[in-house]
Amino acid sequence: MTAFHWHDHHFINRHPALDFANMVVWRNRPERREDRGQSSENLRGWANYAGLKPPSSGVAECTAVREAIDGYFRSGTGWPQLVALYAETLKDDRDPFLNTVLHSAIGLAFSPEKQRVRVCGNCGWLFIDRTRNANKRWCTADICGSRAKARRYYEKKRQASPSSPPSKI
Numbered sequence: 001m002t003a004f005h006w007h008d009h010h011f012i013n014r015h016p017a018l019d020f021a022n023m024v025v026w027r028n029r030p031e032r033r034e035d036r037g038q039s040s041e042n043l044r045g046w047a048n049y050a051g052l053k054p055p056s057s058g059v060a061e062c063t064a065v066r067e068a069i070d071g072y073f074r075s076g077t078g079w080p081q082l083v084a085l086y087a088e089t090l091k092d093d094r095d096p097f098l099n100t101v102l103h104s105a106i107g108l109a110f111s112p113e114k115q116r117v118r119v120c121g122n123c124g125w126l127f128i129d130r131t132r133n134a135n136k137r138w139c140t141a142d143i144c145g146s147r148a149k150a151r152r153y154y155e156k157k158r159q160a161s162p163s164s165p166p167s168k169i
């Protein structure tokens with residue numbers, strides 16, 4: 001497996017917990033779902049880009065933490081599990097990487113910003129809506145916002161001409 005190349009836009013929230021959850025893209029579309037956290041190389045690369053210590057836990061442990069974070073901020077489930085995972089990392093300072101990520105998750109859960117966590121209508125990423133009106137629908141206007149607009153445009157066109165073949169977008 002070749003290493004995934006991380007870029008700034010993979011860290012849209014500048015928030016370790018949510019950006020960590022976003023190692024999975026297209027969660028809302030099973031046929032496109034892509035998990036970039038399934039190798040220790042990718043996890044190390046992610047930690048390095050985020051300026052964190054490399055994880056000392058394995059892929060399975062990191063995935064369990066990531067999915068607990070995602071579940072809580074996406075659908076409000078699994079709070080006891082999230083707290084238990086956090087408590088676990090505090091024992092003997094087991095994994096500073098997971099501790100930092102979970103610490104930021106717990107911090108966000110208790111902050112007013114929690115009310116602003118949204119799911120992108122296009123790619124399914126979690127993002128913090130920091131706009132004044134709190135009406136943001138896409139994680140990034142230039143990528144996901146414009147793609148969603150293009151999709152609506154083509155869907156409308158398709159409906160207008162039923163004889164044309166279904167598009168594959």
Ligand SMILES: [Zn+2]
Pocket residue numbers: 120121122123124125138139140144
């Ligand atoms: Zn998006």
